[in-house]
Amino acid sequence: MNPVALVFLALAMSTDAFAAAIGKGSSLHKPRFIEALRTGLIFGVIEAITPMIGWAIGHAATRWVENWDHWIAFTLLVALGLHMIWNGVKHEAEEEEKPQQHSFMILAVTAVATSIDALAVGVGLAFVNVNILVAAAAIGLATMTMVTLGVMLGRVLGHLVGKRAEIVGGVVLMLVGATILYEHLSA
Template identity: 85%
Template structure:
């Protein structure tokens, strides 16, 4: 996987977490930078671990699907991209009282929910030439950064922008999938 695709993948993987962080930030009463960093760290670590788990699962299946691995990666990324776009258009009404901080458990569960796509991407990455440790670190760092920013922006931007970010992330995932397919078919 070329460096541009890796960067796009990391950014795409972090957009759903960014959308969730905007929602989390908008539900907090005046979030501080320390809370935003705490939230970013929790999301970033979980988002970095899940593609490694997926990659390990994919590695176990690699020998059975070597001839069509690029189609698997393409399909997974397109399906996940479409799912993110669908979620971006869903309307959710949340009326809850604002607190000063979210509990670790709430943040961890939310982070895991937004990282399921990273797990599936990890499976797809097992079938292409990529260093999973670099990819996981890039995904984790991008997620930590975007979530920290998302929490701070959440109070101002609200969930509308967050949903649009998820739509953009879905489109980017589909582009990365098409790039992987193109690179393998043109060889």
């Protein structure tokens, strides 16, 4: 995977966490940077681990699907992109109750929920030539940065930007999938 695609993948993987972080930040009274960084670290570590787990699962299945690997990666990324876009445009029926503070467990559960797509991306990455440690580190660092910024911006921006970020992330994921397919078919 070329470095530009890797950067876009890492940013796309962090957009749902960014959207969640804006919500978390908007639910706190003037969050401090240390709380934002703590939240970013929790999300970043979890988001870095999940693609490695997915990669291990996908790598175990590589020999059975080698001729179709590029189509699998493309399909997974497009499906995840469409799912992110759908989540970005659907209307929430009810507003979440705002907590007074965020415990480690609540942040970890939220981070796991937003990293399920990274697990699926990890499965797709097993079928392309990519260093999973570099990809996971890039995804984790991008997520940590985006979540830290998201918490700090949350008190100002609220939910307005969160949904749009998820839509952009979905489009980027679909473009990364199309790039993988194009690179394989044109080789």
